Amino acid sequence: MTLLPAYDNVGKIHRKIFGENYRKEYAYKTKVPIIRLSQINGGLIATQRGGGNQSKSLRLADKNGKEWVLRSVEKYPEVLLPPNLRETFARDILKDNMSAQHPFSALVAPVFAAAIGAAHSDPVIGWVAPDENLGEFDDDFANTVALLEERLPVGPTDNSIKMSKKLVEDNDNSVNADMLLKLKCLDVLLGDWDRHFDQWRWLAQPT
Incomplete structure (x- = not known):
């Protein structure tokens, strides 16, 4: 085909x-x-x-x-x-x-x-x-x-909107900046410019 x-x-x-x-x-x-x-x-x-x-x-x-x-x-x-x-x-x-x-x-x-x-x-x-x-x-x-x-x-994961709310609600919540940077660079490498908010999924992990 x-x-x-x-x-x-x-x-x-x-x-x-x-x-x-x-x-x-x-x-x-x-x-x-x-x-x-x-x-x-x-x-x-x-x-x-x-x-x-x-x-x-x-x-x-x-x-x-x-x-x-x-x-x-x-x-x-x-x-x-x-x-x-x-x-x-x-x-x-x-x-x-x-x-x-x-x-x-x-x-x-x-x-x-x-x-x-x-x-x-x-x-x-x-x-x-x-x-x-x-x-x-x-x-x-x-x-x-x-x-x-x-x-x-x-x-279970959160979309970007829910994740942002959790950051505001609790100062103990934070983003894994190192991984976020790697993923953003990966998007640039692959040319994926049009992700909408639900395509970014955020997994809560204890630190």
Whole structure:
């Protein structure tokens, strides 16, 4: 299968203006595993739509109540545009710019995270098979390439807003500045500029 061969179906002038990016990688024929939600961890059931800005995402839960996330590899950046521009050439330009993101970059991040001693998930990118566990979200996710991972691989954590409140409420609470700096540098290295508040998770640890 190929992911998004349209990225590579452009001429020399287009490439000169908008860049080569990872067009070839999106057009390569590749093999990915099949994601069958009903056969993973006793069955993953869709619970609600996620809050991603550019990817379609879905919250899932297994039989033990553990949360998982299914996130489309294809990006839909038109949501960043004003409504009156979403059906214009601006959408096409913005969509084409998504070829600057490597389609399998999420598989590299855990390797770097482990190297600096940071907690991380172990995502899988695969083809989502039609499954009754998708429920009402079947049309959006079945027969697409998506990333599947545990939402909270290290257990209960706080998002950035809750963490900030805890810092204010108790002076004994503090941030591990060394690890935070390492993680910020990792974001720069990977080019991950658009994390929203819920993507940063904070784990409480005794000192």
